[in-house]
Amino acid sequence: MNRYPLSFEESFIRPVLDNGVSKVVKFSFPKGKVLRKHKTTSDILVFVLQGKVRFSADEEVELEAINLLCLDKQVEHSIEALEDSLVVVVMTPSPEAHSLLKP
Numbered sequence: 001m002n003r004y005p006l007s008f009e010e011s012f013i014r015p016v017l018d019n020g021v022s023k024v025v026k027f028s029f030p031k032g033k034v035l036r037k038h039k040t041t042s043d044i045l046v047f048v049l050q051g052k053v054r055f056s057a058d059e060e061v062e063l064e065a066i067n068l069l070c071l072d073k074q075v076e077h078s079i080e081a082l083e084d085s086l087v088v089v090v091m092t093p094s095p096e097a098h099s100l101l102k103p
Contacts, residue, residue, distance in 0.1 A: 006049060008086045016088070023094040029053065029081035037078045042091035044071050051085025 004016050008028045016024040023042070027035070029051065037056075046055065046069040053063050057077040063069060071077060079087065 006086065006088060008050060008084060018094050018096060020094055020097055021092070023091040023096070025089045025091070027079075027085075027087040027089065029079070029085040029087060031081050031084050033081045035079040037076050039074050039076050040091060041073055041095055042093055043073050045069070045090040045092070046071065046079075047088040047090070049086040049088060051081065051083040051087075053085050053087060054080045054082055056080075 002017070004024075006016070006026060010028070012028055012033065014026045014028070016026050018024070029035075031051075046063070048063045048065055048067045050065050052065070055061050055063055055069055055077065056079075057071055057075050061069070062082065
């Protein structure tokens with residue numbers, strides 16, 4: 001069993017773990033920080049553990065602490081911190097798994 005601390009810190013992006021099936025990444029967003037529009041090759045779960053963010057994809061929503069959002073792969077999205085926020089993203093399958101599946 002492994003334990004991973006999930007607290008706000010100075011480092012904006014910190015990989016937490018990648019077990020080949022899923023990848024977990026922690027984002028410590030200071031208020032006003034924006035993760036610009038991008039796409040992923042994995043489905044994602046976005047957990048807001050602390051604070052409040054604006055998540056933009058097909059629509060725009062505000063997510064507060066203890067909210068969860070699910071997004072399919074290849075959907076362009078962005079995140080803006082409306083408050084200091086701690087966000088955990090789970091990517092499934094792990095992006096590493098994509099390269100393993102290629103011949």
